[in-house]
Structure formats: structure tokens, C-alpha cells
Amino acid sequence: MKHAVTLRVNGMDYPVELEGGTPLVRALRDHVGLMGTKEGCDDCECGACMVLVDDKPVNSCTYLALQTVGSEVTTVEGLADGDTLSALQSAFLDQGGVQCGYCTPGMLVSAHALLRRSPDPTEEEVRLALGGNLCRCTGYQKIASAVMQAAKG
Amino acid sequence: MGDVAFHTATTVAEALTLVGDGSDARVVAGGSDLMVGVRSGKSPLPGTVVAIHRIAELHGLGVVAGELRIAALASHAEICADADVCSGWTALADASALVGSHATRNVGTLGGNLMNASPAMETGGPLMVLGATVTLRSAAGDRAVPIEELWTGPGRTVASPGELCTGVVVPALPAHSGSAYVRLEYRRAMEIAIVGASACVTLDESGIVTSARVALTALAPTIIRSPAAEAAILGTDGDDAALDAVAAGASADARPISDLRANEDYRRAMAGVIAKRAVAVAAQRARGESFPIPATPVFMKGSV
Numbered sequence: 001m002k003h004a005v006t007l008r009v010n011g012m013d014y015p016v017e018l019e020g021g022t023p024l025v026r027a028l029r030d031h032v033g034l035m036g037t038k039e040g041c042d043d044c045e046c047g048a049c050m051v052l053v054d055d056k057p058v059n060s061c062t063y064l065a066l067q068t069v070g071s072e073v074t075t076v077e078g079l080a081d082g083d084t085l086s087a088l089q090s091a092f093l094d095q096g097g098v099q100c101g102y103c104t105p106g107m108l109v110s111a112h113a114l115l116r117r118s119p120d121p122t123e124e125e126v127r128l129a130l131g132g133n134l135c136r137c138t139g140y141q142k143i144a145s146a147v148m149q150a151a152k153g
Numbered sequence: 154m155g156d157v158a159f160h161t162a163t164t165v166a167e168a169l170t171l172v173g174d175g176s177d178a179r180v181v182a183g184g185s186d187l188m189v190g191v192r193s194g195k196s197p198l199p200g201t202v203v204a205i206h207r208i209a210e211l212h213g214l215g216v217v218a219g220e221l222r223i224a225a226l227a228s229h230a231e232i233c234a235d236a237d238v239c240s241g242w243t244a245l246a247d248a249s250a251l252v253g254s255h256a257t258r259n260v261g262t263l264g265g266n267l268m269n270a271s272p273a274m275e276t277g278g279p280l281m282v283l284g285a286t287v288t289l290r291s292a293a294g295d296r297a298v299p300i301e302e303l304w305t306g307p308g309r310t311v312a313s314p315g316e317l318c319t320g321v322v323v324p325a326l327p328a329h330s331g332s333a334y335v336r337l338e339y340r341r342a343m344e345i346a347i348v349g350a351s352a353c354v355t356l357d358e359s360g361i362v363t364s365a366r367v368a369l370t371a372l373a374p375t376i377i378r379s380p381a382a383e384a385a386i387l388g389t390d391g392d393d394a395a396l397d398a399v400a401a402g403a404s405a406d407a408r409p410i411s412d413l414r415a416n417e418d419y420r421r422a423m424a425g426v427i428a429k430r431a432v433a434v435a436a437q438r439a440r441g442e443s444f445p446i447p448a449t450p451v452f453m454k455g456s457v
Contacts, residue, residue: 021191059256061188062189063188067181132253
């Protein structure tokens with residue numbers, strides 16, 4: 001059964017028609033057309049699909065898209081200001097916090113949420129906040145360093 | 154993903170009507186169990202999904218007349234950040250703080266954790282030693298179920314398909330009480346308890362244990378009490394000999410299985426280690442000494 005709804009993503013309204021069981025990651029990629037959010041394990045484990053729903057990190061592979069009607073969704077595309085990268089995104093480049101890049105959107109979204117709630121975190125807080133994000137290139141040290149650099153501004 | 158009807162309920166009454174007899178409908182709160190089950194192929198989506206996350210009366214937690222009342226949609230993030238839970242019902246804070254990751258704790262709810270009925274759930278053991286009661290609502294009204302009577306097996310509860318968990322009531326603890334939940338884990342995030350133990354103890358003025366409850370997690374088809382561990386600590390001052398007896402009691406009461414995460418013998422041995430730690434932290438808190446929340450990562454650092 002198709003449900004005609006409006007999703008609000010990165011401050012824009014997107015009219016879409018979704019099946020009742022559509023996970024948010026599929027709605028974002030297939031219907032909204034934003035490809036930054038990645039589908040990794042598809043089992044709520046790896047965090048590649050991390051987005052913000054009303055400013056809170058959520059695994060979009062296991063959250064129903066229709067549950068976000070009436071909420072604000074923020075994806076990795078919403079972190080930059082046009083072509084200007086956020087301080088966090090620039091820090092990932094500076095520190096080499098990217099290897100294959102597949103986990104990077106989820107890492108950025110989780111780290112962005114951390115810095116909003118805790119602007120001056122310890123490295124342990126950074127590692128805990130990224131606990132739900134797996135990097136199979138195992139580049140964790142550079143990712144943690146990037147978040148610390150962004151926090152120090 | 155199939156032909157699924159989706160409704161967003163805004164009141165419990167509306168949700169109960171939409172769920173009907175429950176034969177082809179399921180409620181979804183945060184989706185962290187429902188959708189994982191769907192994606193793994195274990196339990197396909199029903200014909201109708203009823204989203205309950207917008208039901209205002211199922212949100213929130215607070216202390217009313219000394220009792221802790223937690224509505225079913227309170228998230229793990231909200232529970233472990235609540236000052237009353239952290240000070241008065243600490244075992245529950247220990248547990249909620251350990252669930253999944255930040256993302257899991259944002260969407261995962263207490264009601265969902267309890268009604269999913271996994272024997273490895275984090276919040277069930279703490280609520281059992283704290284003497285919680287679960288409220289189930291149906292078209293016929295509310296009924297209160299002592300949490301020890303809620304689960305009938307892995308993934309099974311006494312709730313009928315037309316009933317919805319609306320919340321949990323946890324009584325106040327007597328003075329000089331403390332509680333704790335400790336989990337054996339292989340990693341810090343996105344972990345499921347290998348084994349877990351919860352304890353709640355009350356001391357008299359001289360520090361003797363006058364009341365003790367111990368519950369075991371991931372050590373039987375449901376979370377269970379450990380009468381042998383409780384008997385071992387009762388009437389003692391929580392000294393090393395008593396704690397060793399707690400460990401022996403918990404291992405004796407455990408009925409573990411072997412699975413991917415651990416085999417039966419290892420789980421039985423660790424039941425004792427973890428139960429002993431949970432009782433030791435609960436006693437420490439009962440004496441008014443602070444111990445970090447969650448208790449578990451502190452053990453990971455080898456400080457106790």
C-alpha cells in the first residue's frame with residue numbers, strides 16, 4: 001500500500017510515495033535522491049546509515065521512513081553549507097580520517113551530534129559516541145583525531 | 154517491502170483499535186527490534202504496522218508519591234540521563250546506559266525492551282530486583298503484571314495480542330538500599346549480554362544485609378531470580394566469603410545454553426563472577442559509597 005507523504009530532509013520538503021515497510025535509508029536514497037547515507041550491515045549494527053531525526057542519531061536502516069513524517073531528518077548532505085564544508089568535515093580531510101569512505105557519512109553524522117551536545121569532548125567521549133559506527137578499514141585513530149580537531153576549532 | 158499498511162496512532166485507544174485482535178498487526182515504537190527481525194527474515198512485517206511513537210501519554214518518566222513511573226516509550230537515553238533513576242534505581246541506569254549505541258538508546262524504548270522478551274535484555278533484570286510492575290492495557294482496561302510473571306519464554310510474554318504495554322511502576326526502596334546491573338561483554342558498543350546479573354540489597358544500621366534480590370540475565374529461557382545467591386548474602390555484611398557464596402549460588406541457579414556468543418560451561422562460570430560483582434556494587438551503593446554508572450565499563454578497566 002502506497003502512502004503519499006512529505007518528508008522533511010535537510011530543511012527541504014520532499015513529497016514521496018512510500019510502502020508502509022520502507023526503511024528510512026531506502027526512502028532517502030531511492031525516493032529523496034540523497035545518496036550520502038549508506039546501507040552497510042542493514043542490521044542496525046554498523047552505523048553507515050546514521051542520520052539525525054530531530055537532532056538525534058538514528059540508524060536509518062531499521063527506522064521506518066513513515067515514522068519521520070512530522071520530524072526533521074538531517075543527512076550527511078545537510079552538514080555542509082552549500083559547497084563549504086563544516087569544520088568537522090574539513091577536519092576529516094586534514095587528519096586523513098577517510099580510507100575507503102563508506103563509513104564516513106555515518107561517522108560524520110554521529111560526530112556532528114556529539115559536538116552539538118558536548119562541544120568539548122574528551123577522546124574517550126568521542127570513542128564512545130562513535131561506538132555504533134564501524135570502520136572496516138579500522139582507521140579509528142585518525143577519525144577520533146579529526147573529531148578532536150573539530151572540537152578544538 | 155511488501156504490501157504493508159501504516160498507521161500513526163496518537164492515543165492508546167486508537168492504537169488498540171488499529172491493532173484489533175493483533176493477528177495481522179504489530180505496533181512499532183523505535184523499530185530497533187521489529188525492523189531487525191524483518192531484515193533478518195525472522196519475522197516478516199505484518200499486514201498492518203501501527204506506529205505508537207507519537208502517543209504523548211506513553212512518553213515520560215518521573216517520581217510520583219515515591220514510586221518511579223516510566224511510560225512505555227521512555228527511551229534508554231532518557232532513562233539513563235534521569236537524575237532520579239541514577240540516584241534511586243541505579244541498576245536500571247546501569248542497564249539503560251549499556252544498550253546498543255547512542256542511536257539505539259535514542260530509539261529503543263523500555264516498553265519495547267520488555268515486551269520483546271529477550272532473555273538477554275538489559276532492563277529486565279534490574280526491574281526484577283527492583284520489584285517492578287508492568288501495566289498492560291486492552292480494550293477491557295488495565296492490568297498490572299509483576300515483572301517476574303511477564304515472560305513465558307524467549308520472545309514470549311503473558312500479554313495477549315490485543316494488549317499494549319503502557320508503562321512500568323517501580324516502588325521506592327527502603328533506606329540504606331543499593332542496586333546494580335553488571336554485564337559480561339566482549340565490546341563496549343552494540344553488544345548483547347553474554348551473561349548479566351542484577352542485585353538490590355538493603356542494609357540495617359550496622360551494615361548487615363536484611364533484604365537481597367539477585368536476577369540473572371542470558372542464563373535461562375527468561376530472566377530469573379537466583380534464590381541461592383540471595384540466601385548467600387542475606388544476614389552477612391557482604392564480606393569476601395559471602396560474595397564467594399553468592400558466586401557459587403548464581404552459578405548453581407543458572408540454566409545457560411551454548412550459542413555463538415558463549416558456551417554453557419563458560420556462561421555458568423561467568424554467572425558467578427558477574428553476580429558477585431553486581432552484589433558487591435549494590436552493597437557499596439547501599440553503604441552510600443558512589444560507584445560510576447554504568448558499572449560495567451569500570452570493570453572492563455580492571456579497577457575492581
